[in-house]
Amino acid sequence: MKIKVNSLSNGIHNFALRKNVGEYDLEEPFVGEIDMAARVDKSNGQIIFDCSFEVMARLQCDRCLEYYDEKLTGEFRIIYMRDEVSEEDEKNDIYQLMPETVYVDLTKDFFDYVKLALPMKNLCSEDCKGLCPSCGANLNYETCSCETEVVNPVWEPLLKLKK
Ligand SMILES: [Zn+2]
Ligand SMILES: [Zn+2]
Structure with a gap:
């Protein structure tokens, strides 16, 4: 998900994107479409991206080994600042916005958080x-x-x- 930021006015903007997981290079176990949304809050010093997603995953139950589909959702925040940022900041999803930056590409961030949304334990139902x-x-x-x-x-x- 690429957002053009250089011509964006200050204030709140909403972006939404739906992609097929195949088209989006998301590998198994993700299936179908991924819905991505970003609420962008731009001010002079920074741009805050509040992102959310919804995607289906085909998982295999740890107990009965049957496959089942589960809807995964998640939210995360990415901040781009005009000021210089530290390595520690980058670990917390705070990056520097360069004067020449035209686009901010959130694709990798979405990938990372989508993968984190996968459950540690797969159960087709609680009482499988x-x-x-x-x-x-x-x-x-x-x-x-x-x-x-x-x-x-x-x-x-x-x-x-x-x-
Ligand atoms: Zn038996
Ligand atoms: Zn099961």
Whole structure:
């Protein structure tokens, strides 16, 4: 998402962009379209970009291994200042705006934050019953005749390998 800033007047401006994830070079697990929005607040000394996004991801459940779609959303703020900024500032998404800057490209920032929005743990639903450790049956859809015992989450990665 590129925003032309050199001719932007002071004040609030809103930008929105919808792209197909493929067209936008966002790799798996993202699918469909990504909606990006930026509220831009420009003043003499700085430009503040308040950004938000919405994108679908196709994730694989850690318990039952089924694929499911989850909507991911997020927000972040990027600031460009006329003043010189430190390395520490850049870590906090504060950058220097050079006098010759025409565009500010937020694409990489969107990529970074979209990736951060991916969950640490993938569950198709909070109460997913997972797979039977003995026969591998998906217990969300079927019951099996194995002796039922609660699976210790520690073994879940092994069950995955088994499958
Ligand atoms: Zn599941
Ligand atoms: Zn079973």
